[in-house]
Amino acid sequence: MANIVFLHGGGMGGWVWNEIATTLRGEGHHILTPTFTGFGERSHLISRDVTHEVHVTDIVNMLTFEDVRDVVLVPFSYGGSVAPGVIARAGDRIRRVVYFDGIVPEAGKSVGEAMGYMSNEEAMGLNALLASGKGAIGTGVAEMQRTAAQDKPMKMTTERQEWMLAHLSDMPLRCMVSPVTSGGDAIDKPVDYLGIVGDVMEPQHEKARKLGWNVETMGPEIDHAFIVGAPERAVEFLRPRL
Numbered sequence: 001m002a003n004i005v006f007l008h009g010g011g012m013g014g015w016v017w018n019e020i021a022t023t024l025r026g027e028g029h030h031i032l033t034p035t036f037t038g039f040g041e042r043s044h045l046i047s048r049d050v051t052h053e054v055h056v057t058d059i060v061n062m063l064t065f066e067d068v069r070d071v072v073l074v075p076f077s078y079g080g081s082v083a084p085g086v087i088a089r090a091g092d093r094i095r096r097v098v099y100f101d102g103i104v105p106e107a108g109k110s111v112g113e114a115m116g117y118m119s120n121e122e123a124m125g126l127n128a129l130l131a132s133g134k135g136a137i138g139t140g141v142a143e144m145q146r147t148a149a150q151d152k153p154m155k156m157t158t159e160r161q162e163w164m165l166a167h168l169s170d171m172p173l174r175c176m177v178s179p180v181t182s183g184g185d186a187i188d189k190p191v192d193y194l195g196i197v198g199d200v201m202e203p204q205h206e207k208a209r210k211l212g213w214n215v216e217t218m219g220p221e222i223d224h225a226f227i228v229g230a231p232e233r234a235v236e237f238l239r240p241r242l
């Protein structure tokens with residue numbers, strides 16, 4: 001059976017994988033669902049010092065202290081930006097990577113830039129401001145998602161949406177504006193990428209294709225939050241790649 005490590009998205013935490021993890025554990029797999037510093041049950045640790053590299057270190061340390069090897073790494077959304085750094089520092093523990101609609105980063109550029117939210121100059125300015133101890137600590141992503149869902153409900157049951165929105169937390173702004181140390185081109189493992197068409201991550205799909213990754217798509221009957229709205233689809237994609 002496989003060792004699977006899931007990396008969550010913005011404003012989330014390890015909790016977001018509950019249904020997927022329960023299914024796969026029932027099939028005998030060893031599942032780890034870490035939470036990045038400043039997110040979820042670790043939201044009390046949010047600060048201006050939480051750079052993107054802190055999240056890479058979160059996962060590298062977990063792999064080291066849990067002594068996990070032969071890992072299938074499954075990054076979702078923001079987690080996609082963390083995966084290359086993990087492989088650069090602990091690649092001997094990773095067997096393959098399966099992206100779930102994740103960010104494909106470029107070394108030296110921020111997540112904010114990768115998503116088209118800001119220019120390099122703006123990201124560098126914000127990073128310097130936060131490093132000086134000034135500026136907003138969080139991004140406000142949880143409230144933005146709750147507001148957005150009022151205008152455009154997610155493609156899932158009302159109960160699932162309410163559960164997900166209730167669990168969202170803020171995330172450190174600095175992890176969005178500090179430079180990423182390793183880009184997608186640093187991944188030297190087999191990569192499969194599941195993209196959701198017609199949604200926020202669609203520009204990332206083309207980046208994945210240019211890197212020569214195996215890209216498959218689903219949608220539009222599901223959206224970016226499919227790991228909660230349609231977890232069975234995520235599991236179906238993952239199973240043959242374990």
